Amino acid sequence: MKTSTRPARAKIPDDVPQMSQRRQKRAGEILAAAREVFLEKGFERTAVSEIAARVGVVEGSVFSYYATKRDLLHEVLRELYEPLIEDFGGVYARLRGLRARLRFIIWRHVRVYVETPGLARLVLHEVRTGAEYASSGLHALHVRYTQYVRLALEDAVKDGELPAGVDVEMVRSMLYGGLEHLMWPVLHGKHRVDVDAVADRYTELMLQGLQPARARGRGDHEARLARLEALVGAAASRRRARPA
Amino acid sequence: MKTSTRPARAKIPDDVPQMSQRRQKRAGEILAAAREVFLEKGFERTAVSEIAARVGVVEGSVFSYYATKRDLLHEVLRELYEPLIEDFGGVYARLRGLRARLRFIIWRHVRVYVETPGLARLVLHEVRTGAEYASSGLHALHVRYTQYVRLALEDAVKDGELPAGVDVEMVRSMLYGGLEHLMWPVLHGKHRVDVDAVADRYTELMLQGLQPARARGRGDHEARLARLEALVGAAASRRRARPA
């Protein structure tokens, strides 16, 4: 998991060379401080000295825990990704139907922008850009995070909700890329967003495209059912919304 | 062509910023090198010294052509935008119908990735961030470039192709953001792309969504009601989930 070879020892619980309590605590403090600063300022604009200062430790000490500034970043991101992915694992399994699943994925992702805008900025602008992204293990985390789209689509095909041959990559891009673009202003503090409303609308846009059923000359049946579906989904999830 | 004021020496009587052949050539070489490096590494991670090295001049010379690293970036971007916008101006007016227009916009944008990979990234992730973006004239260019999506949508509503109330911002994000995400691997030299095929497929995806007309026609009421019930059940159980 570590990219480099020097003293620093991973803080993953069950690592072999068990470190002292003190050391483990320090590592955590440093990690927390790093998260703070990275999220505030981004990777490049963060000075290790500032992380050290927030913990109350000298620069050199940081390097005795994490061999590299970038290692520290990776650790921070892992720590942020992991609960996100677990969230998905837990909830996704209980969802039924493409619409519900898609909406959850979208809704959860929008919340990332709203609740942890720094994370989005970090991943999007500083990590994904780096050459060693693929080899750093972060790519793998990201794949795990975004794979639920593929799952949802495959399941939908299996269930007959979608015809076979759907271009998973294209849909995934449309989902994450589109949201990224849409949320950009949020990262820069322009707007407030209604997470549920955005999720609802984006889900429908993805499912029905620009030309909704009605426009295509379908009967009233269709339109009424669609609205019903949307309504129920929206109301249900809105009960849990807690925007930061 | 000059953005800045310092190096230009207007000693040609009639004040035209006429550059010598040689100078003009060099300016072009520097611009080309700058584009290369900016696209590879992004703006901040690009060192002027590297641009200079690629051209085979000393660092200082670059500044005799472009007063500022950022000026250089702006020039690079302008160089991209201009032909793009001209393209649109000419072609768009002759197109009829939402599908044709959308497809053109998409097709043209995909070509940007294929022909000048990485420029979108630059604009999206590095320039728009800068505080002086709005005042730099680049914002204006960007608006001119992306407004055709809005135009196409508004026209479609006028023509009765789309119901009123379409969320232009969301569609624009889906278009540009989705394509950006989709083309990402291309920027890193992974795939070759069939521009027309991608344009066709993305256009359809945007127009019809995941559930194309055919598929939707097949969906019987029974199946949809079942899904609806499942959804309601899912929402109920989700209430116990605790998001991080």
Added chain:
Amino acid sequence: MKTSTRPARAKIPDDVPQMSQRRQKRAGEILAAAREVFLEKGFERTAVSEIAARVGVVEGSVFSYYATKRDLLHEVLRELYEPLIEDFGGVYARLRGLRARLRFIIWRHVRVYVETPGLARLVLHEVRTGAEYASSGLHALHVRYTQYVRLALEDAVKDGELPAGVDVEMVRSMLYGGLEHLMWPVLHGKHRVDVDAVADRYTELMLQGLQPARARGRGDHEARLARLEALVGAAASRRRARPA
């Protein structure tokens, strides 16, 4: 001792900016080197790299002690002013009479040139020029230092030694400006000076002017009237002169 905020790492519990022995020594060495070079070349013409070279450290190290070249300058100046002002505080109060006081001020100032040659130049010609001079605290120091001239004059007026209406600013300029000019060769290592002799003579010159009491006593009315006539003639002919 630190002017700036960045490098200082206050991890000593009770927040005293306690430097290690070693660090303190280095800081002193750098300060000494800086004084040397600043005095030799002036502020702008001094390169931080040269200061570093004289101490035998790399350029960057200097900035770990003093965040800014200008901070370094301020520190250098403060180091001069402080003992000077303390000297004054102690001695001045015990002096009686304008002559004694003036002589002390002059004598002390001449010693500055002899003991720390060039510092006055720095203050007069490089620091006072800077826009942030007023806000840097140096102005305050300078005022404290030179105010004793004003004090001496005011006291002399109070005691009836001088008529009211003496132009303090002019006298202060004559004192400090004249000495600066007089000491200039000393700064460049030309002469040695007898501090006491210079102080005596300059004090007398300031008190009695060019025409000491004795000389003035000898001037008969006849001679002065002749000069007066000559002057009037001169003024008349001067009317034709055309200044450049």
Added chain:
Amino acid sequence: MKTSTRPARAKIPDDVPQMSQRRQKRAGEILAAAREVFLEKGFERTAVSEIAARVGVVEGSVFSYYATKRDLLHEVLRELYEPLIEDFGGVYARLRGLRARLRFIIWRHVRVYVETPGLARLVLHEVRTGAEYASSGLHALHVRYTQYVRLALEDAVKDGELPAGVDVEMVRSMLYGGLEHLMWPVLHGKHRVDVDAVADRYTELMLQGLQPARARGRGDHEARLARLEALVGAAASRRRARPA
């Protein structure tokens, strides 16, 4: 006169390798532009490129006239000093008496500050500081400029106005140094000055010191005569004053 060896040819009229009319004209234009910029911004802050730009030539051309930026400065200063010195030569000879002479020297010098503050700044802060000042010929000019003080004193001794043994160097310093200090605010645009008033007061201060005749218990005679002298001198010279 030239410090360096390259092509540039002095523009002193009777120089041997007679240059073409065109060339001579250009040299003059460059010199004029240089004067402008130097006086505005000082030596170090002036870029040769700016001088070139004002004349409408390229940087390189400047160096074909003046081998060095510093040479250019020296030429500029010479051009400024020369009329000043000639002024003195012409007027001084016609003056009689120490007071009149001293006052003229002071008055003329104060006018330099008021009318050409840039010159004062240039000489004081940039030239006199440089190591090659002594060897540049400028020192010689300065000596020629300031020698009239010595002359005035020596003549006064000869005429019996002053006792022998007056310390010329000290008086000269008091005059020029004091005025420099006094005029400092003027250089930075703070005050306006009444040239005549300053000249009058400074002359008296130099002649009589802090303790004027009255204070020393002299008769009314003295005071009345002194005032008369001052008045006549002031009125006469005020007629010619033309503050910038």
Added chain:
DNA sequence: TATGAATGAGTCTTCATTCAT
């Protein structure tokens, strides 16, 4: 001779990283 493009040494400043203690 004049040009003007190119140079290259220099400016201050930042910071991840190393290493002797």
Added chain:
DNA sequence: AATGAATGAAGACTCATTCAT
């Protein structure tokens, strides 16, 4: 293990000067 002083390479940018044309 921790410290914290020192490093050294890099950053953007400036400008007097040179030299081929």
